[in-house]
Amino acid sequence: MYYLFVNKSSKTPIYQQLATSIRLAISDHVLNHDDQLPTDEDICVQFGISNIVVKQAYSVLASEHLITRIRGKGTYVTTVPQIEATFSDFRQLDQQFSNLGVTKKLNLIEVIDHHDLAYSYLNLQEGELAFRITLSAIYQKTPVYCQEMVLPCSWFPNLDKVFINPNYSVSMLAKDMYQLPLAHSSHDFSLENLLSSTSQMLQVTRHEAAYVFRSTYRDTHKKPLFFIQSTYPGRYLKLTYKQEKQ
Amino acid sequence: MNITLDRRSKTPLSQQLEIDLRLKMIRGELQPGAVMPSESSLSAELGISSSEVIKAYEALANGNHLTLKNSTWVVSFGKVSRIIFEKFTSLVDIIKLTGSTPKIKTLTVSKDYKTPKDISVEMPLGKILFARRLYYGNDKPMVLVDCYFPQDLFPGFDVILKSDEPYYELFKSKFNLEFSRSERTIEALNLKKREAEIFDVPVGSAYSYSIVKTYDTLNRLIEVNVCWLMPDAMHFTIEQDE
Structure with missing residues (x-):
């Protein structure tokens, strides 16, 4: 999860910062198709942020079809071309x-x-x-x-x-x-x-x-x-x- | 009735039911004229409260998909349109093909318009005249179009557009200009809140999203539009020989 970056003193909402860093990791091929992303809880603990913020970041990325969340399994990068x-x-x-x-x-x-x-x-x-x-x-x-x-x-x-x-x-x-x-x-x-x-x-x-x-x-x-x-x-x-x- | 509802989902049960029933109609599993189970028997069958069923039925009635006849709900929607994209079909034609009477309402017209960032269309039009129009079929909103015109090519168009006439006819009658071809993308997207409110349907309903570029007989780009089209109008059959 080294590709994640959060600056808590920035005015940009944290969920946007999280989403941006994942987007960058995908475009730089640090993250590739079908790679598993950290669980909500892992991110919460690591960055000392609330669960809701992580959920928000993931749901933004899911609506952009960059990631897929499978219940009971985890969150995965999907870069299937349209x-x-x-x-x-x-x-x-x-x-x-x-x-x-x-x-x-x-x-x-x-x-x-x-x-x-x-x-x-x-x-x-x-x-x-x-x-x-x-x-x-x-x-x-x-x-x-x-x-x-x-x-x-x-x-x-x-x-x-x-x-x-x-x-x-x-x-x-x-x-x-x-x-x-x-x-x-x-x-x-x-x-x-x-x-x-x-x-x-x-x-x-x-x-x-x-x-x-x-x-x-x-x-x-x-x-x-x-x-x-x-x-x-x-x-x-x-x-x-x-x-x-x- | 074979319906599965997801109680863990954020989508309210009444909306899930509404979507499922509309799907059954589109697929032909529920034919026009079919009598729906009463609110109480369907709610008992699905194990949900009857107010959820009433909400779903009323929403469907609101879209002319169900009608209340002698206190029973009857399906009034079916496979109506068999649109075959063989020749040019304007939005007004599409609405007519679904068996409805078209009506246009111009919501906004503005000159010197800046295209919003979230629409990733190249606008090689120079100064832009923008118009947002809503097309109704039988007084129900069916198509939402955001049109972008080259402002200099159509002097005074901002005033004429308010007449609510189909603009292909206005091109011809007011500017003696005729379109010759168009390029269209068709995407299947879920409606966001803003558009869902305009159409008065649940957020997330499947709608057709298109970006259309229209050219005139001199091959000039005369219009770019972004249009949301209700799925009923995108239901058609293609026949082929093997």
Whole structure:
């Protein structure tokens, strides 16, 4: 914690001084991505300042997305770059993140018989079986987005044995492995506050603003084949859009 | 109803409930016309006081998301807009696409404006005319725009802007000047207190934040704006062939 600096005789509030010294340490690469910061108590004792001041400093830095506080675990530096993508290339988002060094990790494969949202997108009845797969995309040790897929067992038999590499595209899997006549897709775009379970999984602030894409892939008769929901917290993604007047 | 509330969170329970219910509507889990559980049964189910539920319902009603019909709450909001960014859509168009009637109110106009530090936009405009406008849809605030215009290009614009007309139309009718293209960034951000109060929604609500640069047919930068857009208007579908 040698990078911390507080001058108690200065007029600048102490929480600002603390925040500034951490900001400097990050920009000078003294602190790097995923480094753990001292606990609130350590700082209090070391500098003889109140707990509230430390909390204030950390919450300023958290709102600037420079650090992430994980309850029961600690405070960590996060220097994940924000990706800038053009809106029309939203299908290439996976690729762009992967160019940055983001890899997908498989979290869960299960068989379900109901799902409020996905079943209505897929026209499935409660009781029909489907695979549910959740993935998180990791940059170094920080999750930057997550995906939930629902694939009916009738279209994708034995998927649990086939789905091994989460970085392999599901569209390719559907076409190559299952020979499904994939022809159309529709993508619902929306901007939402994250649910608490998702924000915990993504280690971001509860109710953080995020982009959500809900994609339904259909066959030649527009019959839905599978559903993918991708959630991108706002802090890691900035979209750009150009318009020309015709 | 599948709702999880976090009792340790600083966000009041009623606001958490409001956000969760609005999410369910955006996601289509609660369809327009659906009847909500009564305040007492939902409060019993969630183990919170019924005043928290009433607060959440009233806040949703305030935003035209719920309506009270014969003393039952009915969902009146759903997947309305299917905006596809294919051709140029002005803010007024966006509000119309959500099915609402637009109205503009100019809150501030000032000449020789200095851009605030917290907006990191380069302003290659020379002298700046600033206007803050609030766009309503069905009398509900939907878009907040801070516009920066090159003052010398638009003499007398400060007075004309107070007419509350869409400014793209004013460019044309008053200065015979037409825009040709725009560049827009779209970010997902949580509302801070100042903006949340203007929109009358909970602090931290997810809103779309954009910085837009507009150019005229001579390729001159004629406007930079910073705009907050309610998430309902950012809800759309893109169809593609595989």
